[in-house]
Amino acid sequence: MGVYERQQKEKKILEAAIHLFSEKGFHATKVDEVAKKARISKGLVYFYYKSKEDLYMAITKKGVDELKEIFNKAFGKPKEKTGLEVMTDLAESYLSFARDKKVFHDAILHFLGLLDQYQVDKEKLNPLILNSQYFTKLVQSHHDLAKLGIKAISTGIKDGSIRPDLHAESTFYTLWSMMIGYCRISGSVSLEPGEIKINTESWKNGFIKLFFEILKGSSTPSVSQPVQGKLF
Incomplete structure (x- = not known):
């Protein structure tokens, strides 16, 4: 053949x-x-494919590769965009990917969960996953996505579009965890009881506002309110 x-x-x-x-x-x-x-x-x-698990890892690898390609495209041509503009495109692309390619996004999140177990005690992982060549490739390359995000934030810090007091690595992982959380619970927002004053649109707008306040800083300084009375 x-x-x-x-x-x-x-x-x-x-x-x-x-x-x-x-x-x-x-x-x-x-x-x-x-x-x-x-x-x-x-x-x-x-x-x-040696097993159904091996096949699922192959799908996960394909999903990671597609998301990596999307992240790379967000950079555009050299010096064409500021770091903040790249992060804007990365965030929009990620949320679109999670919505439109749900099977890939779910597979990637499942893999991230497997990584936790892999680091704690990989012998407890399903051997059909451990023996998958695609799982091995994913373990070796899963940091590539984070590297692109960190690069975008580092670029923004250097060009002044992102606040200079941020640590690029921890900031990216914080924002990534926010995006994962947003994708996970956004569907439940419309089902919240009436006394919770939120809907899908206000949640989305609030999320985007907070996301970029982390990167740019808030133009309105926050003032801590004094604590009244005793705790106990």
Whole structure:
């Protein structure tokens, strides 16, 4: 089998798996269904991917690669954008990616959770994941996304578009965690009880305002209110 034919088979399997995982979820999808959707034999699926977990790691790797490409495009041509403009595009692109490529975003977040266990006690990880070549590649390259974000913030600090008192590394990880949290709970905001004064639009506007106040600083200095009375 030639290289091109092999690549086409792998592509068909991935496309089928992405469709089914999006529709039914990872756990409810069977390899038999992936094979049927791809119109190939189950044995051939296992020829290219050692397990369903290996296939999911391949999808995760594809998602990370797509998001990395999106981050790289946000930079544009050298010296074309300020660091703040790059961060604006990164944030907008990330939120769009999380909405439009949900199966990839969910896979990436699942992988980040696996990394926690990998560092604490990797022997407790599912061996089908540990033995996946795609998991190994992800462990080796997962910092690439953060490096691009850190680069954008560092550029902004140097060109003056981002406040100079920030630490680029901790700031990016803080903002990234904010974006992940926003994506996770934004769907529940519209379901909050009436006494909670929030809706999807006000939550989005408030999130964006706070996001950029972290980078630029607030034009209105905050004043701490005096504490009245005793705590106990």
